[in-house]
Amino acid sequence: MKETPNFTGWHAALLHREDSMTDRLVRQLKLLGCSVTQQWQPLAEDALPDIVLVDADQGWDGLLPWPRGTAPRPMVALLGSEAPGRIAWAIQQGAGAIIAKPLSVSAVYPALVMALDIHRERLAVAEKIQHLEERVRLRPLVHAAVQQIMAARKVDEHHAYNTLRSCAMKRRMAMEQMAASIVGGAEPMPEAV
Structure with missing residues (x-):
């Protein structure tokens, strides 16, 4: 206080x-x-x-x-x-x-x-617990976005995850939001980092 x-x-x-x-x-x-x-x-x-x-x-x-x-x-x-x-x-x-x-x-x-x-x-x-539970609930979207980046850019999981994180940071978005945009097709596939 x-x-x-x-x-x-x-x-x-x-x-x-x-x-x-x-x-x-x-x-x-x-x-x-x-x-x-x-x-x-x-x-x-x-x-x-x-x-x-x-x-x-x-x-x-x-x-x-x-x-x-x-x-x-x-x-x-x-x-x-x-x-x-x-x-x-x-x-x-x-x-x-x-x-x-x-x-x-x-x-x-x-x-x-x-x-x-x-x-x-x-x-x-x-x-805070509610926020963290929401992030955990959305983790499958992050995984799906990483898989899509791996397939599209021919990179390993580590590079695909870093690409997603970098893209989210540049746009000042939560990774889960960025992942949802990629998986949903609202965002173009980011270039590999």
């Missing part, structure tokens, strides 16, 4: 039964600039807040509208128990930070920052 975030204007959903701790938490969130909705019912999928704070001691799988481990928003677990099952539930739901109960108001801001940073990191990793 390059900058410490500012939560002014954020909408926070607090999924917890109302008590004196939640009053203090709501007050602290408002001091940080958040608008807060408190409820003890499942979160609506079509109206997700900017950040979710959830009671991990009593939470259940249907409380959050997303599949385990795919939280679309930063999430903070409120936890007063040391029960491994409750900690595991919070992690499985996508919590990026925990605020221990009883609440210390000085723990709120660091937990929000940590949850946001971990959420952003998870999204970046998921995007």
